[in-house]
Amino acid sequence: MSTLSFRDISLRYAPQNGRSRELHPWVLERINLSIATGEFVVIIGRSGSGKTSLLNLAAGFIAPTEGTITVDDVPIAGPGADRAVVFQDDALYPWLNARDNIAFPLKLQHVASQHRRVRADELLELVGLADAGDRRIWELSGGMRQRVGIARALASDPRFLLMDEPLGALDALTRSRMQGFLLNVLQKSGAGALLITHSIEEALLLATRVVVLEPDPGRLAADIPVGFAGEILAGASPAQIKSSPLYKRMHDGLTSLINRNANEDAA
Ligand SMILES: Nc1ncnc2c1ncn2[C@@H]1O[C@H](COP(=O)(O)OP(=O)(O)O)[C@@H](O)[C@H]1O
Numbered sequence: 475m476s477t478l479s480f481r482d483i484s485l486r487y488a489p490q491n492g493r494s495r496e497l498h499p500w501v502l503e504r505i506n507l508s509i510a511t512g513e514f515v516v517i518i519g520r521s522g523s524g525k526t527s528l529l530n531l532a533a534g535f536i537a538p539t540e541g542t543i544t545v546d547d548v549p550i551a552g553p554g555a556d557r558a559v560v561f562q563d564d565a566l567y568p569w570l571n572a573r574d575n576i577a578f579p580l581k582l583q584h585v586a587s588q589h590r591r592v593r594a595d596e597l598l599e600l601v602g603l604a605d606a607g608d609r610r611i612w613e614l615s616g617g618m619r620q621r622v623g624i625a626r627a628l629a630s631d632p633r634f635l636l637m638d639e640p641l642g643a644l645d646a647l648t649r650s651r652m653q654g655f656l657l658n659v660l661q662k663s664g665a666g667a668l669l670i671t672h673s674i675e676e677a678l679l680l681a682t683r684v685v686v687l688e689p690d691p692g693r694l695a696a697d698i699p700v701g702f703a704g705e706i707l708a709g710a711s712p713a714q715i716k717s718s719p720l721y722k723r724m725h726d727g728l729t730s731l732i733n734r735n736a737n738e739d740a741a
């Protein structure tokens with residue numbers, strides 16, 4: 475098992491070179507959060523609460539102003555193959571077919587072409603695209619492209635998959651299918667997941683824990699264990715779950731937690 479930990483993380487962006495010397499406000503304040511492999515942690519919060527900043531810190535794209543981010547107690551020094559990132563509009567390479575897109579990170583790691591092909595075909599199978607390896611990116615639907623992006627992120631066997639609104643651009647039906655797909659793929663890969671979403675429904679259906687960020691400065695308002703994903707993996711339908719009293723109670727609770735103090739902020 476591996477653990478990704480935020481330890482007393484605070485963040486403020488540095489002023490732009492040569493511009494105003496005025497300091498930016500704190501974006502995140504004393505965040506303590508751990509994600510173990512096998513967990514699916516979903517972060518939710520209003521726009522500007524620091525969700526993307528938190529994910530960029532975990533990825534190692536930016537460094538915290540204070541505190542340390544560790545993987546198994548070792549501080550991270552930047553991006554690493556142990557933490558893969560999936561964005562909402564992930565750029566696939568249009569001049570490569572689906573298989574070669576997935577294999578691309580392995581090529582960068584100088585994995586032999588035969589092994590790359592075997593691994594890419596395994597991943598195509600895992601994401602339900604076993605027959606689409608030879609297709610060009612422009613021949614794939616939005617949901618299929620996003621699955622290729624996720625397969626590519628999994629190519630180097632990351633311990634953690636970091637996802638910023640990965641399903642936000644998909645239509646409702648595709649999005650709902652992709653949620654089931656994500657649960658299955660993550661369960662099979664054994665990786666830990668950190669996913670950002672605007673959708674309370676998505677958070678409740680996917681998460682083993684929902685973490686609520688409150689803005690100005692971003693801080694943890696709640697860390698709530700959730701069990702619906704386990705029921706979906708065991709065969710329950712999302713519609714069944716959404717009609718349960720427990721789901722409705724949790725949905726209402728999260729809605730008021732996220733909107734708490736929103737009017738004061740707007741004033
Ligand atoms: N590169 C940056 N430089 C300065 N401020 C930034 C930068 N990126 C984000 N911010 C600010 O940090 C806050 C949090 O942003 P972000 O992490 O994108 O939040 P979220 O993803 O929850 O909407 C916002 O006030 C935003 O304006």
Ligand SMILES: [Mg+2]
Binds near residue numbers: 525526527
């Ligand atoms: Mg964001």
